[in-house]
Amino acid sequence: MKSKIFIIEHLEPKLWPWCIIEYKHISRTVRKKNVWFTNIKKSDVRKLEKYGKVFTQSIKSMRLENPYLLDPEAKQTLTPENSRPFQYFIFGGILGDNPPKKRTQAELALFLPNAKIFNIGKAQMSTDNAVYVVKQIVNGTPLEKIPFQDEIEIKLNKIESTILPYRYALVNGKPFYSKELINYLKKN
Ligand SMILES: C[S@@+](CC[C@H](N)C(=O)[O-])C[C@H]1O[C@@H](n2cnc3c(N)ncnc32)[C@H](O)[C@@H]1O
Numbered sequence: 001m002k003s004k005i006f007i008i009e010h011l012e013p014k015l016w017p018w019c020i021i022e023y024k025h026i027s028r029t030v031r032k033k034n035v036w037f038t039n040i041k042k043s044d045v046r047k048l049e050k051y052g053k054v055f056t057q058s059i060k061s062m063r064l065e066n067p068y069l070l071d072p073e074a075k076q077t078l079t080p081e082n083s084r085p086f087q088y089f090i091f092g093g094i095l096g097d098n099p100p101k102k103r104t105q106a107e108l109a110l111f112l113p114n115a116k117i118f119n120i121g122k123a124q125m126s127t128d129n130a131v132y133v134v135k136q137i138v139n140g141t142p143l144e145k146i147p148f149q150d151e152i153e154i155k156l157n158k159i160e161s162t163i164l165p166y167r168y169a170l171v172n173g174k175p176f177y178s179k180e181l182i183n184y185l186k187k188n
Contacts, residue, residue: 002087003033003034003087004030004034004087004088004089004135004138005034005035005036005087005088005089006026006030006034006035006036006089006091006131006134006135007035007036007037007038007059007067007088007089007090007091008023008026008035008036008037008038008052008091008092008093008127008131009038009039009058009059009060009090009091009092009093009108010037010038010039010040010093011039011092011093011094011103011107011108012093012094012095015040015041015044015047015048016095017184018095018181018184019093019095020047020048021178021180021181021184022126022127022128022178022181023035023037023048023051023052023093023127023128024050024051024178024180025128025177025178025180025181026051026052026127026128026131027050027051027052028178029128029131029132029135030131030135032050032051032052034052035051035052035053036052036053036054036055037051037052037053037054037055037093038055038057038058038059038062039055039056039057039058039059039093040054040055040056041056042056059090059108059112060108060111060112063114064088065087065088066085066086066087066088066114066116067086067088067089067090067112067114067115067116068083068086068088068089068090068115068116068117068118069090069104069108069109069112069115069116069117069118070089070090070091070092070104070117070118070119070120070130070134071092071104071105071108071109071117071118071119072100072102072104072119072121072122072123072124073102073104073105073109073119074109074117074118074119075117075119076116076117076118076119077118077119077120077121077143078118078119078120078134078137078143079137079142079143080137080138080139080140080141080142082118083118083134083137083138084138086116089134089138090108090112090115091127091130091131091134092104092107092108092127093127094107094127095126096124096125096126096164096165096166098124098165098166100124120133120134120137120143121143121148121167123148123150123166123167124166124167125166125167125168125169126164126166126168126177128176128177128178129166129167129168129169129176129177132169132171132176133146133169136169146169147169147170147173148167148168148169148170149167149168149170149175150166150167150168151163151164151165151166152164152166152168152175152177154182154185156185156186157186162185164177
């Protein structure tokens with residue numbers, strides 16, 4: 001079986017530090033050799049080369065064979081069975097927004113007519129969480145067996161905290177996010 005490729009189509013106007021933190025986390029989660037970053041500005045290519053294969057080209061013009069797109073708005077849910085035969089899994093490199101703006105549908109699904117589109121539940125996850133969950137499903141764990149927490153509170157200092165209103169997979173009981181993200185939030 002060919003190894004699965006996790007493709008992140010960057011759709012933010014800039015490569016924000018938060019995006020780089022998530023992309024690095026994705027690379028650690030599924031290994032650099034299995035990650036592609038597409039639609040990256042020439043001037044940003046070097047910033048991501050450590051984390052995966054980088055393309056300035058958009059996935060919309062790559063014409064891959066049988067790609068899967070992950071979109072919270074999809075009608076069908078990804079399962080170990082329906083994910084097995086295919087190699088390419090496309091995700092929006094989109095930061096979370098509350099309420100969700102359905103950008104995956106508007107900016108990706110409409111431009112990928114040959115993609116099969118799946119959700120991993122209806123709740124919005126960060127891109128790194130979505131990649132982690134798809135990896136678990138592809139490796140045989142159905143969505144209903146993956147533990148989640150909706151909304152997390154990050155303590156910034158003794159007094160202040162911030163809420164991230166998204167769905168997080170729990171790994172050994174802890175929400176799946178990188179330490180770097182927490183440090184970034186504390187500093188900013
Ligand atoms: C933060 S989400 C973006 C959601 C965004 N608010 C939107 O309007 O589409 C980033 C990416 O993670 C993936 N994703 C997150 N939650 C998902 C879900 N429940 N089902 C399928 N894909 C999901 C999608 O590929 C999405 O483009």
